[in-house]
Amino acid sequence: MAPKKNSAKRPQPSTPKPSAPARIVKVQSSDGHILQADVRALLLSSTLAATIKGYDDENKPLEKLEVNNVVGFTLKLVLEWCEKHKEDDPAIAQAEKDKKNIFIPSWDRHFLTKLPMGNLFDLITAAYHLDITGLINYGCKTVANSAKGKSTEEMRELFGIPEPWEQPSTSTATWDD
Amino acid sequence: MTESRFPFPRLPNDLCSKVLKTMDPHEIIAYTFTSKKALSLVKSLRLPLRRATTKIGWPSVRLVFRDITVVFKYKMGKNDEVMTTLDDIPVNVDVELMRFNPIPESKAFIWSNQGKNIGEWVQHLSSMFRCECYEAIFHIFNTRLYIQSLRNTLPKLRRIAINCLINEPNNQEIQSIENILRAFLPDVKCVRLHRVPLLPFRNLSIHHIGMTNLRELILEPDQNLKFDDLSTLNVGSCTIFITQFSVQSLSHSFQRRHYQWFNLFVCLLNSSISFTFSMLKNDKELKKLDDTPVNAYVEITKFQPIDESQRFTWSNHQTTLGKCIRILCSIFRYEAYKADFHMRMTQYEIQSIRNTFPKLRTICIVGALDEQEEHEVVYAQKLLRVFLPDVENVRLRRVPLQENLSLQHIGMSNLKSLNLFYSRNLKIDDLVTFNVEKYVNRTDKISPLDLNRFFKLRTKGCNPKLNTDQSLISFPYFHSRPDIID
Numbered sequence: 001m002a003p004k005k006n007s008a009k010r011p012q013p014s015t016p017k018p019s020a021p022a023r024i025v026k027v028q029s030s031d032g033h034i035l036q037a038d039v040r041a042l043l044l045s046s047t048l049a050a051t052i053k054g055y056d057d058e059n060k061p062l063e064k065l066e067v068n069n070v071v072g073f074t075l076k077l078v079l080e081w082c083e084k085h086k087e088d089d090p091a092i093a094q095a096e097k098d099k100k101n102i103f104i105p106s107w108d109r110h111f112l113t114k115l116p117m118g119n120l121f122d123l124i125t126a127a128y129h130l131d132i133t134g135l136i137n138y139g140c141k142t143v144a145n146s147a148k149g150k151s152t153e154e155m156r157e158l159f160g161i162p163e164p165w166e167q168p169s170t171s172t173a174t175w176d177d
Numbered sequence: 178m179t180e181s182r183f184p185f186p187r188l189p190n191d192l193c194s195k196v197l198k199t200m201d202p203h204e205i206i207a208y209t210f211t212s213k214k215a216l217s218l219v220k221s222l223r224l225p226l227r228r229a230t231t232k233i234g235w236p237s238v239r240l241v242f243r244d245i246t247v248v249f250k251y252k253m254g255k256n257d258e259v260m261t262t263l264d265d266i267p268v269n270v271d272v273e274l275m276r277f278n279p280i281p282e283s284k285a286f287i288w289s290n291q292g293k294n295i296g297e298w299v300q301h302l303s304s305m306f307r308c309e310c311y312e313a314i315f316h317i318f319n320t321r322l323y324i325q326s327l328r329n330t331l332p333k334l335r336r337i338a339i340n341c342l343i344n345e346p347n348n349q350e351i352q353s354i355e356n357i358l359r360a361f362l363p364d365v366k367c368v369r370l371h372r373v374p375l376l377p378f379r380n381l382s383i384h385h386i387g388m389t390n391l392r393e394l395i396l397e398p399d400q401n402l403k404f405d406d407l408s409t410l411n412v413g414s415c416t417i418f419i420t421q422f423s424v425q426s427l428s429h430s431f432q433r434r435h436y437q438w439f440n441l442f443v444c445l446l447n448s449s450i451s452f453t454f455s456m457l458k459n460d461k462e463l464k465k466l467d468d469t470p471v472n473a474y475v476e477i478t479k480f481q482p483i484d485e486s487q488r489f490t491w492s493n494h495q496t497t498l499g500k501c502i503r504i505l506c507s508i509f510r511y512e513a514y515k516a517d518f519h520m521r522m523t524q525y526e527i528q529s530i531r532n533t534f535p536k537l538r539t540i541c542i543v544g545a546l547d548e549q550e551e552h553e554v555v556y557a558q559k560l561l562r563v564f565l566p567d568v569e570n571v572r573l574r575r576v577p578l579q580e581n582l583s584l585q586h587i588g589m590s591n592l593k594s595l596n597l598f599y600s601r602n603l604k605i606d607d608l609v610t611f612n613v614e615k616y617v618n619r620t621d622k623i624s625p626l627d628l629n630r631f632f633k634l635r636t637k638g639c640n641p642k643l644n645t646d647q648s649l650i651s652f653p654y655f656h657s658r659p660d661i662i663d
Binding site: 071074098099100101102116117118120121124125128136137140141144145147148149150151152153156157158159160161163172 | 199212284645
């Protein structure tokens, strides 16, 4: 079958390429777990990239990065995703940022859909704090897909929103504040 | 919280917005019913909507997005009854989604009524998107609508259509129609009224509606419309679907506002109007322009959006044929009038023809198939003399050319085009002398020798004005390819 015309626009799954030897750094989560990651994977996070750049500019040895707002389990998921996508062109994720129709590659679809909803929430929130555009795109699209074709009642169930009579009636205070 | 729940409201607003933007419209709408915060979040996105059409009566809301259309149909009772007020609560809501891109598909869902009445549904759906084309269709049948609730419920409408389902609406229905018009006329650009009674004493006159600077007014009255009422209209275009009106009243109205009514009529139709006057009664021919036709068959042919035609029969309104022609020709600003005269059928007085017809751009005289009588030939000659000074195009079919009506005489009159079809007594010497830009001659009267002589003279410079690209002489026995001059 001939390749689809727009296939070039879609993010291609990462393929290992011959490259320079990996520069491994330690990453500490908010609950004290220490994980190891390739710097190229960490550069997918704009927040961590800025920190790493700061160390490099001052020629300080980068021994350990502290991620204060992400717990160990979630950080491990984040690093797993980043490791898989460390070879990706960051421009692809940027280009998809404001798109309605985001194509999720099969590895990412499998990776995100196998997670329980609570973990998916933590992962997306962590990606938001670490500013990882690609993971945010795929995470949000996965949430949208989970609501596909659902009625209001089903969405209320899925998103954990109380029934109307359980919500505060005042206009200033919302039920989840 | 169970693991099957995604605590969506706890996501940062940026992420919530991002998730919502990747959802389909009906899913976004379903989400807005979950909480007030959800609605306010969706409102803040200001998602674009191309058109929103609300129907009152058999209530529905149609939302047209870029490549998706979502229709909400409210089921009113088991028998799908007509709603009477905006406070009526639907049993449930049929939601239909139509997607056009990348592949056409449609889906249907049944939603609960969300504990809302029709007014609240309409208000909810109208409030969440950024749309500049809100429109509403009101089917009036036992309907009770009040100004304040209409204003509170519906956004500023660009178009409204009011359809009276019964011929003689009761007082309550008329009051509802009045309320609709009073609520929306200040902002609305297009009004369509179908079978709405026009009651001057109840703020329901054409005069009242037409004063409001509308861009478009479409009227489908179930009664005779007085064209005098239309003379006060202040609308960009007006479409009137009518089956009967008098030619005289039409003319009277048009003559009052000549130029504007011309535009009005064109916008009305995108079409052609054909008036065919019936001239035969008891096998008696009407040969004078002062005679009165039996009646007129009017055919209106619309070309857009689809070809369709309507036919009406008008009475003669005691108007003579000449007067009808004068009226119809005086209505529009037009400079390319054309008239066909069938020599055997029409023997009108030359003076009355001169007085009746405007300046013609094209004249076509058609002779009978058999041999013409002397008076017919004389009549054709007279006709040509009347119109030749102004006419630009002459078509002669089977018209005998005699000494006092030679082709030379016609061809000297600075015509743009001259078409001859089987003209009798055609002389090649006449053909050489004419002064026309375009010449078409279909004949069997020119011998090959004569034609050869004509070509030779042509190469020497005769007929300098002739545009040879547009001219041709064809012979009936050369069917396959007409001979182009030069």
